[in-house]
Amino acid sequence: MSNASTSSAASPGPYLLPTGKVLACLDDSPYAEAVCDFGAWSASRLTSPLSFLHVLETTSGNVVGGRNLSGAIGLGAREDLLEELATLDEQRSRLAMEGGRLLLEAARTRAQRMAPELEEATQRIETRQRHGELVDALVALEPETRMLVVGKRGAASAGDHGHLGRHLEQVIRTVGRPILVAQQVFAPPKAIMFAWDGSPTARKGVEMVAASPLFRGIPCHLVSVGTDRPEAREGLAQAQRTLEAAGFEAPTALVPGNPDEALPRYQETHGLDLLIMGAYGHSRIRRMILGSTTTAMLRSCRVSVMVLR
Amino acid sequence: MLQSLRQTWFFNVRGDVLAGLVVALALIPEAIAFSVIAGVDPKVGLYASFSIAVITAFAGGRPGMISAATGAMALLMVLLVREHGLEYLLAATLLTGVLQVLAGVFKLGVLMRFVSRSVVTGFVNALAILIFLAQLPEITGENARVLVLAMVAVGLVIIYGLPRITRTIPSPLVCIVVLTAAAIFLGFDMRTVGDMGELPDSLPIFLWPDVPLNLETLRIIFPYAVTLAVVGLLESMMTATIVDDLTDTTSDRNRECVGQGVANVGSGLLGGMAGCAMIGQSVINVKSGGRGRLSALVAGVVLLVMVVFLGEWVAQIPMAALVAVMIMVSIGTFSWSSIRNLRTNPKSSSVVMASTVAVVVATHNLALGVMVGVLLSALFFARKVGRLLTVTSTLSDDGQHRSYQVVGQVFFTSAEAFLASFDFKEALDRVTIDLNRAHFWDITAVSSLDKVVIKFRREGARVELLGLNEASATMVDRFGIHDKPDAADAILAAH
Numbered sequence: 001m002s003n004a005s006t007s008s009a010a011s012p013g014p015y016l017l018p019t020g021k022v023l024a025c026l027d028d029s030p031y032a033e034a035v036c037d038f039g040a041w042s043a044s045r046l047t048s049p050l051s052f053l054h055v056l057e058t059t060s061g062n063v064v065g066g067r068n069l070s071g072a073i074g075l076g077a078r079e080d081l082l083e084e085l086a087t088l089d090e091q092r093s094r095l096a097m098e099g100g101r102l103l104l105e106a107a108r109t110r111a112q113r114m115a116p117e118l119e120e121a122t123q124r125i126e127t128r129q130r131h132g133e134l135v136d137a138l139v140a141l142e143p144e145t146r147m148l149v150v151g152k153r154g155a156a157s158a159g160d161h162g163h164l165g166r167h168l169e170q171v172i173r174t175v176g177r178p179i180l181v182a183q184q185v186f187a188p189p190k191a192i193m194f195a196w197d198g199s200p201t202a203r204k205g206v207e208m209v210a211a212s213p214l215f216r217g218i219p220c221h222l223v224s225v226g227t228d229r230p231e232a233r234e235g236l237a238q239a240q241r242t243l244e245a246a247g248f249e250a251p252t253a254l255v256p257g258n259p260d261e262a263l264p265r266y267q268e269t270h271g272l273d274l275l276i277m278g279a280y281g282h283s284r285i286r287r288m289i290l291g292s293t294t295t296a297m298l299r300s301c302r303v304s305v306m307v308l309r
Numbered sequence: 310m311l312q313s314l315r316q317t318w319f320f321n322v323r324g325d326v327l328a329g330l331v332v333a334l335a336l337i338p339e340a341i342a343f344s345v346i347a348g349v350d351p352k353v354g355l356y357a358s359f360s361i362a363v364i365t366a367f368a369g370g371r372p373g374m375i376s377a378a379t380g381a382m383a384l385l386m387v388l389l390v391r392e393h394g395l396e397y398l399l400a401a402t403l404l405t406g407v408l409q410v411l412a413g414v415f416k417l418g419v420l421m422r423f424v425s426r427s428v429v430t431g432f433v434n435a436l437a438i439l440i441f442l443a444q445l446p447e448i449t450g451e452n453a454r455v456l457v458l459a460m461v462a463v464g465l466v467i468i469y470g471l472p473r474i475t476r477t478i479p480s481p482l483v484c485i486v487v488l489t490a491a492a493i494f495l496g497f498d499m500r501t502v503g504d505m506g507e508l509p510d511s512l513p514i515f516l517w518p519d520v521p522l523n524l525e526t527l528r529i530i531f532p533y534a535v536t537l538a539v540v541g542l543l544e545s546m547m548t549a550t551i552v553d554d555l556t557d558t559t560s561d562r563n564r565e566c567v568g569q570g571v572a573n574v575g576s577g578l579l580g581g582m583a584g585c586a587m588i589g590q591s592v593i594n595v596k597s598g599g600r601g602r603l604s605a606l607v608a609g610v611v612l613l614v615m616v617v618f619l620g621e622w623v624a625q626i627p628m629a630a631l632v633a634v635m636i637m638v639s640i641g642t643f644s645w646s647s648i649r650n651l652r653t654n655p656k657s658s659s660v661v662m663a664s665t666v667a668v669v670v671a672t673h674n675l676a677l678g679v680m681v682g683v684l685l686s687a688l689f690f691a692r693k694v695g696r697l698l699t700v701t702s703t704l705s706d707d708g709q710h711r712s713y714q715v716v717g718q719v720f721f722t723s724a725e726a727f728l729a730s731f732d733f734k735e736a737l738d739r740v741t742i743d744l745n746r747a748h749f750w751d752i753t754a755v756s757s758l759d760k761v762v763i764k765f766r767r768e769g770a771r772v773e774l775l776g777l778n779e780a781s782a783t784m785v786d787r788f789g790i791h792d793k794p795d796a797a798d799a800i801l802a803a804h
Binding site for chain 1 (some may be wrong): 328471479481
């Protein structure tokens, strides 16, 4: 990704930083392998370092300790209880850390097999673990992050099909980097689509796609939802010119209906592997009204989604 | 919103409900016992425990902490109740709440950092001792009958023995049930809870305290309200720290201050006495698996329902059973390790702890004890830091010029040592005082430096000061350590 090739030089934005890592967030869920593969694929195309992150969540839901309902407190009750709880937490943390390390090592091996060039000195694979909430960890790592890869759902909610992971919405709202939301299976994308709505975010997004080596050479359909009006056509055509100038094959389409139904339908009929779209707006009110479209799209889409900020 | 609701209320439903039940059962005897201490009807303490537990569940800043009518607060209101009656207590409770809300709004929770660990330990130990002492009237004097003592002994055996067999039922509850049943069936003639005054016969009702709204009333209740507010917040903040430590989580101090205040306002309006967070109950709650806000809510609601519907039976509970439970509470509250640590801790810490305990036990006023403790720790600290001062000097070859090097902290406790380290009787032409590595913290330090300069001048020496500006940078109040870590480094590093 280089700044020079973007047409709007006014505000390049942090996502065009040519440096930074591809950060892939792993946990013990069915999405881990796909996240790992997407991470390796992206890092390889971007020639960026790849960083695997495993967050040890202090889920307040997991209350430790055999329950003692005796209600009796004797001498040194507080000290004993503190010791007991600390020991239990320690054991649990150690186990979780150990499990996380195995997961990270497996991911590293997998990524190395898939993209051997990541072994070279210019790029590398690192693994890291952090305690706390996923969102907090991502915010802390944001300055060194170029792009984020997460699974659609985490371990806690892997089974709830048709829902989103506990953290996903919050992550998308908080982290100002492109976020690839992975499905359970990875295959290198052969053709992708861009959900075009004419907004500034979308315009910026198209420029990012045009400038980035991530999708270079992959046909990118520009799809807009709405009634067929000249302005809509004009916007699409402009976006098409931007992409074609960057060497993309970029057919356009204008489809009627609701975005969260029409776009997935288009994707399925044309067999597209990945959907790119703009993220939640910034203002609170905008989020409440428009943000739901992003969430609905994420929920209804059967392919991996790249969310741009 | 929904997510935060889930995170603070419903992430641990089973644990919270069970713990809430255990806590409710433990709260009943305590609320009654503390009412007895304060000299009011048991229903005052029970209504207080209900409203405070329920309100703090919503408004508090520390999920998993239990607040209700407490011994620390009850001890402070004895005189007010005796001299002016219940209505004034309710008014004082209201005012206490208002003061605590103000403390929260003005973020006074941060003042807790001046209360050292030793003072906290002293407070907790003093509290335990006071709760224990408050039980003595029931088992000494004319009440000291073999029967009563035997009941208490049996109660303690049940409380501490039963958990060795099973940990699935609260042993204090078993103690109360067994002793009450024994007293009823064997027809023992002994003091019961019913003899202590009225029990709640209905849900609490909203009532404005029946006191004249004038300055005279304010004059009576204000001193009590201030002490109650201070002690309530102190114990709440300490308990919050304990729960923080136990659960390895953090809490919102200022929200807790406001929460305690709102709870006391509510308690005062519903005919309850002032209360605060309870160390013993919070430990029981955490031990029983309670972590979220739900456990305090369950505890409060269950307490009220049980007392209102089982009032007849509650009235039959012999005081001896309550005494046994309260002895357990005082033992559990006492910091046993603080006695063991007396030998190994620095003497100054031990003195602070012991003085806090001594003052509280002597005056029955926890606020006074904490004040003494905080003052003593400040003094000890000042004395220790005052020792961090060395003055060295070198004499030039011709014997006419001496250079003094001042390294360390100069302030009111070390000013005298600072003065004494100069030799004014030496006949010199020139004196250089290098202050580059010294820190002048207050006016006393500066005036003692002035003194040094004047004295040397009077002996006929020319005095040169090096690095005075840097040394006195610490004089400026609020040099912003918190928001600018570099500022602190810049000032405190060797210049």
